[in-house]
Amino acid sequence: MDHMLQTLITENEKKIVLLVLDGVGGLPKDTDGKTELETANTPNLDKIARESETGMHLPIDFGITPGSAPGHLALFGYNPLSYPIGRGVVAAMGIGFPMKAGDVAVRLNFATQDSNGNITDRRAGRIPTETCAKLCEIISKVNIPGVEVFVQPVKDYRACVIFRGQGLSDHVADTDSQKTNVKPLDPVPTSEKGKKTAEIAKEFIKQACELLKDQHPANAVLMRGFAELPHIPSMKDQFKLNAAAIAVYPDYKGVSRIVGMDIIDGCANLSEQITALKGNWEKYTYFFIHHKYTDSKGEDGDFDAKVAEIEKVDKILPDILALKPDVLVVTGDHSTPAVMKSHSSHPIPFLIKTLNLRPDAAESFGERECAKGSWGIVKTTAIIQIALGYADKIMKFGA
Amino acid sequence: MDHMLQTLITENEKKIVLLVLDGVGGLPKDTDGKTELETANTPNLDKIARESETGMHLPIDFGITPGSAPGHLALFGYNPLSYPIGRGVVAAMGIGFPMKAGDVAVRLNFATQDSNGNITDRRAGRIPTETCAKLCEIISKVNIPGVEVFVQPVKDYRACVIFRGQGLSDHVADTDSQKTNVKPLDPVPTSEKGKKTAEIAKEFIKQACELLKDQHPANAVLMRGFAELPHIPSMKDQFKLNAAAIAVYPDYKGVSRIVGMDIIDGCANLSEQITALKGNWEKYTYFFIHHKYTDSKGEDGDFDAKVAEIEKVDKILPDILALKPDVLVVTGDHSTPAVMKSHSSHPIPFLIKTLNLRPDAAESFGERECAKGSWGIVKTTAIIQIALGYADKIMKFGA
Numbered sequence: 001m002d003h004m005l006q007t008l009i010t011e012n013e014k015k016i017v018l019l020v021l022d023g024v025g026g027l028p029k030d031t032d033g034k035t036e037l038e039t040a041n042t043p044n045l046d047k048i049a050r051e052s053e054t055g056m057h058l059p060i061d062f063g064i065t066p067g068s069a070p071g072h073l074a075l076f077g078y079n080p081l082s083y084p085i086g087r088g089v090v091a092a093m094g095i096g097f098p099m100k101a102g103d104v105a106v107r108l109n110f111a112t113q114d115s116n117g118n119i120t121d122r123r124a125g126r127i128p129t130e131t132c133a134k135l136c137e138i139i140s141k142v143n144i145p146g147v148e149v150f151v152q153p154v155k156d157y158r159a160c161v162i163f164r165g166q167g168l169s170d171h172v173a174d175t176d177s178q179k180t181n182v183k184p185l186d187p188v189p190t191s192e193k194g195k196k197t198a199e200i201a202k203e204f205i206k207q208a209c210e211l212l213k214d215q216h217p218a219n220a221v222l223m224r225g226f227a228e229l230p231h232i233p234s235m236k237d238q239f240k241l242n243a244a245a246i247a248v249y250p251d252y253k254g255v256s257r258i259v260g261m262d263i264i265d266g267c268a269n270l271s272e273q274i275t276a277l278k279g280n281w282e283k284y285t286y287f288f289i290h291h292k293y294t295d296s297k298g299e300d301g302d303f304d305a306k307v308a309e310i311e312k313v314d315k316i317l318p319d320i321l322a323l324k325p326d327v328l329v330v331t332g333d334h335s336t337p338a339v340m341k342s343h344s345s346h347p348i349p350f351l352i353k354t355l356n357l358r359p360d361a362a363e364s365f366g367e368r369e370c371a372k373g374s375w376g377i378v379k380t381t382a383i384i385q386i387a388l389g390y391a392d393k394i395m396k397f398g399a
Numbered sequence: 400m401d402h403m404l405q406t407l408i409t410e411n412e413k414k415i416v417l418l419v420l421d422g423v424g425g426l427p428k429d430t431d432g433k434t435e436l437e438t439a440n441t442p443n444l445d446k447i448a449r450e451s452e453t454g455m456h457l458p459i460d461f462g463i464t465p466g467s468a469p470g471h472l473a474l475f476g477y478n479p480l481s482y483p484i485g486r487g488v489v490a491a492m493g494i495g496f497p498m499k500a501g502d503v504a505v506r507l508n509f510a511t512q513d514s515n516g517n518i519t520d521r522r523a524g525r526i527p528t529e530t531c532a533k534l535c536e537i538i539s540k541v542n543i544p545g546v547e548v549f550v551q552p553v554k555d556y557r558a559c560v561i562f563r564g565q566g567l568s569d570h571v572a573d574t575d576s577q578k579t580n581v582k583p584l585d586p587v588p589t590s591e592k593g594k595k596t597a598e599i600a601k602e603f604i605k606q607a608c609e610l611l612k613d614q615h616p617a618n619a620v621l622m623r624g625f626a627e628l629p630h631i632p633s634m635k636d637q638f639k640l641n642a643a644a645i646a647v648y649p650d651y652k653g654v655s656r657i658v659g660m661d662i663i664d665g666c667a668n669l670s671e672q673i674t675a676l677k678g679n680w681e682k683y684t685y686f687f688i689h690h691k692y693t694d695s696k697g698e699d700g701d702f703d704a705k706v707a708e709i710e711k712v713d714k715i716l717p718d719i720l721a722l723k724p725d726v727l728v729v730t731g732d733h734s735t736p737a738v739m740k741s742h743s744s745h746p747i748p749f750l751i752k753t754l755n756l757r758p759d760a761a762e763s764f765g766e767r768e769c770a771k772g773s774w775g776i777v778k779t780t781a782i783i784q785i786a787l788g789y790a791d792k793i794m795k796f797g798a
Contacts, residue, residue, distance in 0.1 A: 027755050027756070027757060028757065028758075035757065056773070060404070060796050061400075061401065061404055061784060062777065062781035062782075062784035062785045062788070063781075063783075063784030063785045063786070063787050063788025063789070063793055064404055064407070064784070064788060064793060064796050065788065065793065065794075065795040065796065066795070066796055066797065067795050067796055067797030067798045068797075068798070069797050069798060070796055070797035071797075080796065080797065081401060081403055081404070084403070084797065085797055085798070087798060090797070090798040337755060339755060340755055343795055344755065345785070345788035345789070345793070346755075346756075346757065347773075367757050367773075368757060368758075368759060368760070368773070371757070371759055371760070371773035372760060372771075376775040376776075377773075377774065377775050377777075
């Protein structure tokens, strides 16, 4: 958001709800057919769309397929190009590790090395996750003065290391050469900035290999994807919002945490998410409610199952409306068409419901209807501005 | 394209075809009437539009009438404001001269001067083109150490000079004062950068006038529009595309050449262009097919003839589709409404056909139908991004 405009933001008690159906944007099964959203029986969403302003949005840019983290950052009002989230951070967020600004996260593989120090198996015989967890405990004993080191299991032979301390940087090259029968690479700095972190990584690897020496086949570690958590201003600082995330999956709690949201933990499904929303209604001015399975079913290529997930979300809309949010936004973070079994670059439909608005040409909630909507195609970061405006949280510009 | 996003571009074998009907955007003959596109009988384009995503595009900005060179640069994915193409370069491209990055091209008029060196006729009695060509040969004998000099006839008394060498610049002022009975101006540098080129131009004029001293009325030269060929990254470097231009007119081969396309020469009409497309299908991943006469007839103010040119292009669409391009874009580089007899600032309709898409509200290919399209109005440079995305040539941003 433009700095001059940001100074116009003012706090009030009005409540904004952002409901995200992950990967909701879809495609017709065949050229003449309907998309997942157009197929789903969604009486609530359709009625709301008729009473809303609608449009399509693009999280990054034309032709760019968004990952989930940048897709959500954009919905939260942050330009994803200004706040790139590297792979190490994604790994840490994926396991729900509460990163802090300045932390550097790195992906770690347990690997096998021979007596000459050559890597003979980059995956340590694909050890199971339980073994991985034990090994992570072992190498958590690494002791580097002035740095906190967290080692967390991810899955199978994969783990994640987080370094916390002053002056860290992600300007460090991978140690995994992606080859076997060669020694691992040194964690060399890729710029002057990365020098300190490279030394820390080197010391970490040295101590870890010493601690692992009797743990064959997992007697070595490889590191890649050094990634700093960008210093992202909180939604409180940026938008004067008291924001809460009501998500089931750790990844989405992770991306919410890095923009300073409170995490309402303990929800396992939509019904519990609605209970959490009701229970916390008075405490916050912004609620992010996340439903993962529309994306999962899209990734699976299961058109009908994605339709069913959309229909599940449709059923909770009356409960949300009963709370009378001042602004309700329903949308996705990207498209995951079942026919493509992957994220795609297609724009995503959205609706904005509030008291004072102009209902537009959209007759239901779907790609082609919202493409007729009054907002046209906007950059995703526009959505929070529209919502803030409609919630009277932005003062007039000029007299 | 944003630098960070450019790093996501990846090469694959998928093929993108850009079919440009030059100046295709039009206007109704009268307020209630139909535009040229809406009048034309285009069963193929209309069917494709129904199976495509559509919209309108603006090459430069709102209200700005694009020249053909910037219009095409924008379609090729280059912001025309970042790569201004000066008048000398346009003249050189217009005659098909193969400019290289760093060359400086200048428009040249043959003129008449009296014994005092005063210009008495800025057009040398409007000598015919054949005479111009002979005079160009004569002054091609100019010899300046360290610089290659090319002198090429354009039309009537107009020619074009291209200087090639190290450290040249277009920071040089015109020598044509636009007045008669005064001496020509000196080619003065307009900044420190232009000093060397100004001296070269001065030496060129001195030698040229000496060589022309017996060629009255064409015994002098005037220079204007010094223009450097901007260092434009090639489509290979910028977008990892192996691009080929299939154009009849030299201007369009010229603008294709400066973005590093291969030029498929020898085509005189649409049928030969289709043959060239088929013959080169395996060699490239991006094809630019250009049809000039929609623009020419628009410039002539001949509404019906422009309609007929659109219908000619419609007939080749099945041949293009038979090759199964992964992405087909059909559009124009600007509008040339016959009722205006000139380029105009009106947005231009476009369609994008690919495998995974959402057909939208456009029922045919025309201005008002595409204005209902799902893409709304986009900057022209968005089109290649959308095409690259749909051709799986851009990796996902973030995880």
